Amino acid sequence: MRWAAPDHFAEFVRSRHAALLRYAYLLSGDAHLAQDLVQDALERTGIAWRRIERQGDPEGYLRRIITNRYLNRVRSLRRERLVGDTPDVGVTGVEPSDDSLFRLLDCLPRQQRAVMVMRYYLDQSEAQIAETLGCSPGTVKSNASRALTRLRRELTSDAHLRPVEEGTR
Template sequence: MAPDDFAEFVRGRHVELLRFAYLLCGDRYLAEDLVQDALERTGMAWHRVQRQDDPEGYVRRTITNRFLNRLRALRSERLVGDPPERGYVDREPPDHALWHLLARLPRQQRAVLVLRFYLDYSEAQIAQTLGCSTGTVKSTTSRALAKLRQQLPANSQLASVEKGAS
């Protein structure tokens, strides 16, 4: 049985963690799996995690790492040609073009952008979360933004804002 403070943490942060995971992977069901897995791992180590005084950071790091390492886990699964039927269709974010471009980025670039612009993490926090140097974070962010800008239609609202900002 989970400690009361862990259950309270889950109740208070679950929706935000799901939103974060969804932005990271772009799939509602995978996001739910990532959050569930991260919370399981956190619950088993709750006393140690709580002593670090940043349980949410621990869970977000776990979600991010599980997302980035997912390909290794998929290698051992048996993939099928047809996905199962879906009873519920997710609503897409308002900017469909940008969402699709973000979904096409490599996992590491997408993770860096989500951590930077959704969670507003500093480069140092991202480097700590991903276990890399701040230089790697800077170059990955630069490449990801360049790729997005290159693929944005010239008439999109974001492209106009980006050109005005430079």
């Protein structure tokens, strides 16, 4: 039996998909990972759409799934199986051109990066971020403070102009 998306869900996806992809891209810094995060969140949300829509904030619910899947990605990577042959390479999409911003964001730990993206890209309050991340507003404040300190240090040292080495995130 095949699942059919409710009309409201399909309409929601068409109208908000690009914004969700931008959010996931800012969190992860990787277009492919962003697409995977959004796809996973949409799959999880689509199944329970009627319940989620009744709660009143489906986009917030989706952003929380995207954020949690991104923050918990390390656990899922442990289950990956390495193979000897390289798989076929797909076509890459257009990525934002502001490389220095993404290099700066790459210097931050995941939690701090998530706080910065939610605060300055989504313009969320500390309380909203705390609710999304499942932590206290004080934790959000300390993560934001540490992230800003790190970003200022990176900007003054011109370290953001150097290429990011693999595995340093």
